[in-house]
Every structure is written in structure tokens, then in C-alpha cells.
Amino acid sequence: MNKLTHKIAAQTKNNATAANYHSEQSAAEQDEHKQTWFDFLQRKGTPMNILPSLLAISVISLLSACGGGGGGGESPAPVANTPTSTGGTDTGGTGDTDTGGTDEGDDQTPPEEPTPPEEEEPTPDPTSLDDLVVDADFEMQAVFELEVQVALTNGKRGYFSLCDDFTQGANITVNYESCLLRGPLDNGQLNDTLKVANHQASLMAVVWFYDGSEPQYQSWQYDNQVEQQQLTFN
Template sequence: MKHYTLLIISLMLSACGGGGEGSSSTEAVSTTVTQTPTTSTQPPETTPPDTSEETETMADLTIAPQFDLSSKIELNIDVDLNMGDSRAYLNICLKGDDDKADYNQCLLRAPLKQSKLTSTVMLANSALELVAEVWFYDSQNEPLRFEWQYDGEQSAVFTIR
């Protein structure tokens, strides 16, 4: 019985034939495959850059001895309004687009004592324009306004008189 079962299973497997295009004909179909040679295209050759010109390096950089390669500037602020005991408040801010003080970018905010103040602030960029406004607590409605711009000197002083 084992042999009959094996025989039936092997006949069934050989009868199925493993698929095809749905035809059950037993004719041998010959298939000819032709191979066409493929041509690979090479990328165009790039010419190396001309190295005959000399390129500048950091070693070729010449720097004046007094230049310290720093973009920071120490700004000394000297205020003396000679107004006695008038109470006042000083704002030093970056100049805004409307040529007024930009209160969101102030560098110094301080009260004046005897209408005087001496202080120092560090500026990160030498191309800044600053506006100083002195607001009085008592008498004046409009503040006194002063402007300052960096002139290229090593020690910068913003004098308010």
C-alpha cells in the first residue's frame, strides 16, 4: 500500500508539471534567448584644477601688530550733565531703524547720581551705532538724546555732556 501511495503522489506531481502558461500540451517549446552586448557610458573626464597658480594660506596673512584679532571693543561711558541733584535715568541702546533707541537691545540702563555716571560696556561689533537717552524724573517730558558711532580707535569713549 505504501508503494501505491508513493506512485500516485509522484504521478500527480509529474502531471502538474510546475505551471506554465496554462496550456496542457506536451509539446516541447524551445525558447531562444539572445543576449545583446551592453555598452556602459563612462562619465566625462574632469580635468583637475590648475594648480600652477599659488593659493593663499593662513601663513600668508599679514596682520598689523596693534590689531589683536578681536571684534570686541570696550566702550567707556562718561556722563556729566552738571545739573546738580536732578534725578535722571540713562538708557544706552542700539540705534533702531527709525533712528531712535531700540529698547529691546539696550546695553546699559542705570540711574544717574548727581547727574553723573562712569561705566564700561563691551561691544561685540565695531559697526554699531548707539543712542543714549537721559530721562528726568521730575521736570522734563522729553529725554535728552545723544548718539555715538565707533570711529575705529582702540579705546572708545561715549562722552555725554
């Protein structure tokens, strides 16, 4: 039992001595590495004020290469930085940044188109009697009354005709088949009233004499300025 105890104690002492040896050897190597970098930078003419910083960087690099504090010798994988698009940022190689990505003209509301005026629908032409619009005071009559008064001063016997189909020019031609009134004169006189259609606004009156003398003619036109239409033959 005592021999086993002495053997374990001796082994533990040897392990501690070996650990101290390795620690002292690693520290010596680090000091030697620092001195080597220090001498190298002095030969290159590096300013003295930045030498401590460069030495600190060298030590950190060395420690990282050796495992750096129990990290298992593995360094974390670098994280890739993904550039973030800011929606319309245009560097353009000139250093100017266009933020927003919009033009001032895009913010302007287009002018509203004017509303055309409403056109009134035209009134269709009447196609039947139901479509006709008549004033309340309009008397829809197809005929009018015409008073005929013949009074010849010569007292000759004659025959009177009133016709609507005639031609008036250098010579007067009358279609006696179109006459509206016919009758003999009594001592050169005749009085009568007849109804005339509205479209017969122009008439020709003729008196033929029994003695063979030249007939007398007198034209008549409708007069819309008077209420009672009248033909006077003298």
C-alpha cells in the first residue's frame, strides 16, 4: 500500500513538472516570437509609437492559431454580409444617393379631364297625327269661307266663273273644269259665299259676255291679315 502511494505521488509530481516545463517553454517561445517581430519592425523603420499595437496584434494572431483559450481549435464560420437594397438607391458611381427612387413628376396628380356638357336629344320629326303639337288657340280647319261680290257698271249680260287651275302670263289660260263657282250675272251683279280648301290660296275670276266682247279677268290671293276672305269684281 505504501509503495502504491509513493508511486502515485511520484507520477503526479512528474506530470506537474512536465506541465510547468511546457508552460515555461511556450512562454519562452512567445517572448522569442515577440522579440523577433520587434527586431524586424525596427529594421523596416516602423515608428516606435505603433510598435506596441503591432506586437499586440501579433500576439493575438499567435494565440488564435494555437487554439485561443480552449475553443477546441475551431474558429466560428464567417457570416456573410448580405447587402440590403433600399428601394431605388442609385449610387451611380458618383457618390450621390437618390433616396426614395421616385421622381417629383410621379407625385403630381394628373389633371382631371373636363366633363363634356350633356347634349340635348333632338326632337324627332312627327310621324303621325299623335306626334303633332298644336297651340290651344289654333283652329284646325281644312277650309275657309270666301265672299264673292260681282258688280259691273255696264249692265251687260254675262257669265261668271271662279277657277283654281290657270296660267297667267302674256295670255291667261284657264281650265274651266277646275272652277269652284259658276253662274249668270243679273244686271251685271252676283253675290255668293262658298267654302274653299286651305291649299287653294290663288284663284282666277272670269266674266264672259253674251255679246261676244272680250272677257274680263281678275286674280285673287289669300290674305292672312283679315279674318273674312273676300273677292270683289268691278
